[in-house]
Amino acid sequence: MTVALTGLKIPVHIAIIMDGNGRWAKEQGLGRLLGHESGAENVREITRECSRLGVGRLTLYAFSAENWKRPAPEIQGLMKLLADYLVHERKEIMDNNIRFTAIGRLHELPEDVQKELAETSRMSAGNSGMVLCLALAYGGRVEIVDAVRRLAQDVKDGRCSPDQIDEKAIARCLYDPAAPDPDLLIRTGGDLRVSNFLLWQISYSEIWVTPVRWPDFTKDHLHEAIREFSRRDRRFGTIQGL
Ligand code: FPP
Numbered sequence: 216m217t218v219a220l221t222g223l224k225i226p227v228h229i230a231i232i233m234d235g236n237g238r239w240a241k242e243q244g245l246g247r248l249l250g251h252e253s254g255a256e257n258v259r260e261i262t263r264e265c266s267r268l269g270v271g272r273l274t275l276y277a278f279s280a281e282n283w284k285r286p287a288p289e290i291q292g293l294m295k296l297l298a299d300y301l302v303h304e305r306k307e308i309m310d311n312n313i314r315f316t317a318i319g320r321l322h323e324l325p326e327d328v329q330k331e332l333a334e335t336s337r338m339s340a341g342n343s344g345m346v347l348c349l350a351l352a353y354g355g356r357v358e359i360v361d362a363v364r365r366l367a368q369d370v371k372d373g374r375c376s377p378d379q380i381d382e383k384a385i386a387r388c389l390y391d392p393a394a395p396d397p398d399l400l401i402r403t404g405g406d407l408r409v410s411n412f413l414l415w416q417i418s419y420s421e422i423w424v425t426p427v428r429w430p431d432f433t434k435d436h437l438h439e440a441i442r443e444f445s446r447r448d449r450r451f452g453t454i455q456g457l
Contacts, residue, residue, distance in 0.1 A: 355414030
């Protein structure tokens with residue numbers, strides 16, 4: 216498969232909306248949590264492949280701000296999966312020189328998840344390979360709200376004036392200001408929406424949607440998305456290339 220990607224543009228930053236775990240489980244006659252379990256296993260496969268391909272950053276939408284509205288047993292199951300993942304994937308993360316990070320209202324997560332997040336981030340902080348970022352308790356609108364609150368405080372405290380607030384100032388207050396905007400946004404599960412994911416950052420991202428459920432999303436699907444990305448003419452609002 217490496218051969219098939221030779222000469223193609225590999226996106227610096229890929230963001231994925233991993234949707235369809237529930238439907239996948241239902242289609243197999245299984246409970247929703249087994250769908251999430253299978254989804255978590257796939258996170259390992261796709262992360263490994265992105266790292267191997269030389270992707271700079273992979274951001275995965277693992278738990279949205281809206282997901283708190285799901286039934287308590289599903290939330291608890293997802294939190295347990297996350298904590299287990301963070302412990303069991305450390306070796307894989309270190310072996311692949313991946314730097315782990317997370318964005319979102321992380322303080323809202325259960326303490327054990329926060330602890331494992333901090334430990335995985337700390338342990339991998341010196342790695343120089345791909346950045347793996349999990350979006351957790353994350354919402355694009357609340358990220359902008361949190362940024363605006365910080366800027367309002369800066370104005371109140373006299374650190375900046377309202378006319379100094381521009382796009383760069385807002386971007387500096389996002390959860391991970393150093394992260395480049397995603398080049399490619401992949402959504403599995405077939406829905407044609409962005410579901411409050413990285414709203415500020417995806418302004419010029421290329422979007423690729425597949426009906427394939429996340430647990431069935433393979434390296435081949437990833438390669439297909441990258442091939443399609445490579446064919447796209449990115450003009451960023453200009454007429455370049457026309
Ligand atoms: C959407 O499926 C997916 C989620 C709500 C969370 C994604 C979680 C995982 C892939 C597993 C845990 C992640 C890690 C990193 C351990 P859905 O339930 O909305 O599917 P549906 O639309 O078919 O119901």
